[in-house]
Amino acid sequence: MNNFTDSLRAHHLKATPQRLEIANTLYKYGHVNIEDLYEIMLKKFNSISLATIYKNINIMIENAFIQEVKIPNQKSVYELTKEAHSHLVCDKCGMVEDITLDLSSISELAAHSTNFQIKKADLVFSGLCKNCQ
Amino acid sequence: MNNFTDSLRAHHLKATPQRLEIANTLYKYGHVNIEDLYEIMLKKFNSISLATIYKNINIMIENAFIQEVKIPNQKSVYELTKEAHSHLVCDKCGMVEDITLDLSSISELAAHSTNFQIKKADLVFSGLCKNCQ
């Protein structure tokens, strides 16, 4: 169980017990949707409000402490901000996995052929995980 | 103004005037969100219901006539189904552009290092378009 107090403060967020628990949950599970996060949080804070979850998720995104991952045919999940990476999603069990890939050359290719100034590349692979094949 | 009657039928969809207009709108604009689509449709059908838009969008997705594109920090947009391609999104004006890139080698790389069986790769670049730079 990591201590995220300093990390939260570094992102200009007060380290409340609820926020620490959100951080710990995302750290532990990697990727969590709102509904599951609420269920998990209820175990530690039996009167936590969904409003608190939403408010914290939103401010944590604004302050770049966490990030939303939009996934085809599924609810968005949230993860702690880390180095840029891509995602694999299992169509069957919904599992989300990180993968670090070098997208620099393909990004340059895209930039040159479109005159876009590219800042970010979000790549999500869909398919079947090892267990579901 | 394309005639999408046969195309709709090929996807097992009845060619109603409302559906033809949705197809034409997506063809004309490339990528449209629900709200804008509703506004545009209202010009041709002054009593069209949002429910009709949603029902059609959903059945058209189920029948693979159109596809949803999920975009960071923006509402989803919809496009006619075409060959696999990636997207560029302007963070400033919201414009969405298609780009065809070969993702086969990067997909294989991802598949091999994770034991996933990959079926699809959704790639969205974010940045600034030529006009907004």
Add this chain to the structure above:
DNA sequence: CTGACTGCAAACGTTTTGCACGGTA
């Protein structure tokens, strides 16, 4: 002619807001 589609209104689930209280720094 028949099943599918449309438009309307109501219902639904998700997310946001306002407020009084409580806790962090």
Add this chain to the structure above:
DNA sequence: TACCGTGCAAAACGTTTGCAGTCAG
């Protein structure tokens, strides 16, 4: 202590559903 965060309730929002009438095939 002062401000920010929390929990509650209500409101707002986006999307779906049921139904009666209409239309495409």
